Amino acid sequence: MAEILVQALPYIQKYAGKIVVVKYGGSAMLNPELKHAVMNDVVLLSQVGVRVVLVHGGGPEITALLDRLGMEPTFVDGLRVTDEATSEVVQMVLAGKINKDLAAMANEMGGRAIGLCGMDAGMIKAQKVKAAVDLGFVGDVSHVNTAPITLALEHGYIPIIATVGTDDSSHVMNINADTASAAIAAALGAENVIMMTDIRGLMRDMSDPSSLISSVDVSDVPRLIEEGVVTGGMIPKVICLADAVKRGVTRAVMIDGRIPHAILIEMFSDQGIGTLFKGGMT
Numbered sequence: 001m002a003e004i005l006v007q008a009l010p011y012i013q014k015y016a017g018k019i020v021v022v023k024y025g026g027s028a029m030l031n032p033e034l035k036h037a038v039m040n041d042v043v044l045l046s047q048v049g050v051r052v053v054l055v056h057g058g059g060p061e062i063t064a065l066l067d068r069l070g071m072e073p074t075f076v077d078g079l080r081v082t083d084e085a086t087s088e089v090v091q092m093v094l095a096g097k098i099n100k101d102l103a104a105m106a107n108e109m110g111g112r113a114i115g116l117c118g119m120d121a122g123m124i125k126a127q128k129v130k131a132a133v134d135l136g137f138v139g140d141v142s143h144v145n146t147a148p149i150t151l152a153l154e155h156g157y158i159p160i161i162a163t164v165g166t167d168d169s170s171h172v173m174n175i176n177a178d179t180a181s182a183a184i185a186a187a188l189g190a191e192n193v194i195m196m197t198d199i200r201g202l203m204r205d206m207s208d209p210s211s212l213i214s215s216v217d218v219s220d221v222p223r224l225i226e227e228g229v230v231t232g233g234m235i236p237k238v239i240c241l242a243d244a245v246k247r248g249v250t251r252a253v254m255i256d257g258r259i260p261h262a263i264l265i266e267m268f269s270d271q272g273i274g275t276l277f278k279g280g281m282t
Contacts, residue, residue, distance in 0.1 A: 007269060008264075008268040011268040011269070012048050012049070015049075015267060016049035016050065017049055018190075018191035018192070019053065019153070019185075019189070019190040019191055020050050020051070020053070020193075020267070021055060021185040021193045022181075022263060023055050023056075023057075023177055023178060023181035023182075023193070023194065023196060024038060024054055024102075024257075025056060025057040025058075025059070025177055025178075025197075025257070026197055026257050027198050028257035028258065029058065031258075034258065034260060035105070037260040037261050038257070039102065039105045039106050039109060039111075040109060041263040041264050042106060042158060043106055043158070045264075046111055047111070053159050053184065053185075053190075054159070055161045055177060055184055056094075056102060056160065056161070056163070056177060057177030058093055058162075059080070061093050061097070062080070062090055062093045062094070065089055065092070065093055066089055069089070071086065071089070076131065077131070079129065079135055080135075080138065081135050082135065082136040082138050082174040083136045083137070084136075086136070086137075086174075087136070087137045087172045087174060088172070090174045091117075091172050094117065094162040094163065094164050095115075095119070099117060099160060099161075099162040102115065103115035106158055112156055112157050113158040113160050114152050114158070114159060115162070116148060116152070116159055117162035117164050118161065118164050118173075118175065119165060119166050119172065120148055121147060121148040122145050123144065123149070123161070124141055124164075124175060124180060124184075125145075125165060125166060125168070126141055126142055126167055126175055127139060127142045128167065137167075137171060137172060137174055138173070138174050138175075138176075139167065139174065139175045140175075141183040144184055144186075144187035146184075146187050149161070150188070163175045163176070163177045163179075163181075165180075176236065178195060178237050179236065181195065182195075182240035182241060182244040185244050185249045186244050186248060189248060190250075191249075191250045191251065192250060192251040192252070192253065193253070194253050194263060194266060194267075195241060195255070196257030196262065196263075197256065198256070199256060200212050200274065201214075201256065201273070201274035201275035202224075202229075202230065202254060202275040215275065216275060216277050218242040218245045218246055219279060221239065221242045221277075225238075241253075241254060242277055242279070245277050245278065245279045251276065251277075251278075252276070252277040253275065254274050254275045254277075255274035256273060256274060262274075
């Protein structure tokens with residue numbers, strides 16, 4: 001135990017007072033033990049002086065409620081087609097249930113969490129995603145108002161953010177959590193953005209975990225997409241992380257959220273896990 005603490009100390013000192021944005025989703029949201037581990041990590045980070053911001057999605061819970069309501073979910077290129085009725089369900093599940101459940105769990109663990117969503121104080125403004133088919137009220141982030149986030153951080157709170165925003169007409173917009181977390185990290189000038197996924201990281205062969213790519217220069221991302229190393233649903237995740245680095249985030253990492261305490265292992269150990277995206281500001 002003492003050896004682990006000694007190894008972690010320089011990393012704790014490195015991140016003290018810095019902003020770290022964690023995108024929470026995937027299996028780690030569905031498995032009670034993993035959820036407990038994630039929230040434990042977030043609270044611990046806060047208590048050792050890291051200014052942690054948790055950004056979450058909740059696709060499976062949205063789909064489950066749609067099923068119960070007899071509304072069939074539809075996806076195009078990994079994005080949920082969001083009509084008027086679906087946007088109401090998205091708002092209820094993300095901002096009304098998951099967000100408050102996570103805040104309550106963090107508070108139970110001794111943290112000081114406050115649940116927010118992109119609609120609060122105009123935090124996340126979005127414009128309709130341009131796609132080959134009409135996706136409805138699905139948004140790309142056009143602006144992040146960091147004031148409510150920094151206000152919470154300055155008073156020692158952990159902001160937990162649900163990724164629903166508004167367009168210029170104040171209509172609810174469903175925003176991909178990967179996209180939102182990268183945009184929030186860039187707007188905050190974060191030291192680190194950590195994206196939790198259900199795979200080890202970026203791999204040359206998705207069927208071979210040993211082919212993990214430990215680090216990627218953001219300038220190589222277009223080539224990796226062209227070569228087919230990055231495909232399907234990984235494309236928007238990788239583009240988001242690369243964009244965060246280009247916009248000044250010091251570290252952008254994709255990690256396996258199925259590993260208990262993956263956040264702490266990534267931040268406070270010599271080896272780290274997952275895939276680091278590196279490069280420079282454009």
